[in-house]
Amino acid sequence: xxxxxxxxxxxxxAIVLAGLLAGxxxxxxxxxxxxxxxxxxxxxxxxxxxxxxxxMADNQAQTRIELTQTINERLDQMGQRMGQxxxxxxxxxAETLGTLTTRLTVIDEAQKNITELSSQVVGLQDILANRxxxxxxxxxxxxxxxxxxxxxxxxxFQTTLGxxxxxxxxxxxxxxxxxxxxxxxxPLDAYHMLRNAKDExxxxxxxxQFRGDLNKHVTAIAEKYIVPGETAESALxxxxxxxxYAELHANFPDVLxxxxxxxxxxxxxxxxxxxxxxxxxxxxxxxxxxxxGTIQKYVGLLMQxxxxxxxxxxxxxxxxxxxxxxxxxxxxxxxxxxxxxxxIQEVEMGEEGAAEALPGTATPGGxxxx
Numbered sequence: 001x002x003x004x005x006x007x008x009x010x011x012x013x014a015i016v017l018a019g020l021l022a023g024x025x026x027x028x029x030x031x032x033x034x035x036x037x038x039x040x041x042x043x044x045x046x047x048x049x050x051x052x053x054x055x056m057a058d059n060q061a062q063t064r065i066e067l068t069q070t071i072n073e074r075l076d077q078m079g080q081r082m083g084q085x086x087x088x089x090x091x092x093x094a095e096t097l098g099t100l101t102t103r104l105t106v107i108d109e110a111q112k113n114i115t116e117l118s119s120q121v122v123g124l125q126d127i128l129a130n131r132x133x134x135x136x137x138x139x140x141x142x143x144x145x146x147x148x149x150x151x152x153x154x155x156x157f158q159t160t161l162g163x164x165x166x167x168x169x170x171x172x173x174x175x176x177x178x179x180x181x182x183x184x185x186x187p188l189d190a191y192h193m194l195r196n197a198k199d200e201x202x203x204x205x206x207x208x209q210f211r212g213d214l215n216k217h218v219t220a221i222a223e224k225y226i227v228p229g230e231t232a233e234s235a236l237x238x239x240x241x242x243x244x245y246a247e248l249h250a251n252f253p254d255v256l257x258x259x260x261x262x263x264x265x266x267x268x269x270x271x272x273x274x275x276x277x278x279x280x281x282x283x284x285x286x287x288x289x290x291x292x293g294t295i296q297k298y299v300g301l302l303m304q305x306x307x308x309x310x311x312x313x314x315x316x317x318x319x320x321x322x323x324x325x326x327x328x329x330x331x332x333x334x335x336x337x338x339x340x341x342x343x344i345q346e347v348e349m350g351e352e353g354a355a356e357a358l359p360g361t362a363t364p365g366g367x368x369x370x
Contacts, residue, residue, distance in 0.1 A: 182237075218258055
């Protein structure tokens with residue numbers, strides 16, 4: 001727009017200048033022909049300049065129109081591209097929002113599960129904080145492990161022994177070794193004190209309590225659940241926590257030594273399962289030994305049947321040989337009959353002397369010649 005305005009002002013100035021020159025020409029005619037010619041030439045050049053400026057103005061106007069069209073076309077194309085890009089972006093944004101919504105839903109469900117699990121953990125902590133509830137928890141875990149590893153006839157729960165004590169579980173084994181008692185213990189308070197000790201002094205106090213609790217349990221089990229003549233010479237103490245069991249084996253070897261001397265074997269859920277698998281193998285071997293007499297009896301009867309079968313096979317073989325001899329005799333008789341039939345056919349064909357030549361023909365003595 002600024003270029004067009006400047007060009008218009010230039011053309012207007014040229015027109016004004018041309019008018020002034022025309023006036024000068026008219027005035028110069030009276031001053032002389034030479035000056036008039038010069039002014040006329042100058043006016044002609046000025047008119048040509050005006051024409052050129054007008055042509056330039058037309059060209060500029062045409063160029064401006066074409067430029068405007070080009071700009072409009074490109075603006076339209078750019079608008080279409082931006083529209084397509086915005087549409088694609090909106091679609092991708094919608095898809096992303098949908099995916100995000102799905103993931104947020106999954107996260108929300110996971111959060112609910114975590115919240116529920118947290119409440120369960122809190123509930124479990126409440127259970128383990130109470131000594132009686134903690135003892136019941138250990139007994140339930142012991143019952144589950146034993147019932148999953150052994151047949152029902154191989155164990156009993158809450159069994160009263162001859163000395164009046166009640167074992168949490170009694171593994172029924174033949175003598176030796178005899179029934180083995182299992183008692184569940186859970187020294188969780190001392191373990192938590194040991195884990196939460198802030199300095200060496202607190203750790204020493206917690207370790208002393210942890211050691212004292214375990215030694216007390218070992219002594220009680222050895223006195224209550226090892227009954228001479230009724231149970232095996234050893235018993236099991238079940239710790240329902242792998243962490244407590246690992247702490248015991250890592251830092252309290254003196255407690256383990258005392259348990260070995262008292263013949264009280266301390267087990268965790270994992271080691272108890274391994275022990276019960278060994279017990280199941282022993283029970284299976286005992287059952288096989290009980291059935292050994294029955295197996296030997298039936299093996300003897302089986303041998304008698306095999307011997308009788310051999311005799312019957314020999315007898316059948318004799319019959320087969322006799323039948324084979326009879327079949328051979330039948331074949332001989334059949335061959336003789338065939339040969340004599342051929343001789344008879346020769347007689348029927350009228351051959352002379354054939355009758356006299358037939359073997360087996362009756363002789364004057366009444367005998368049949370062969």
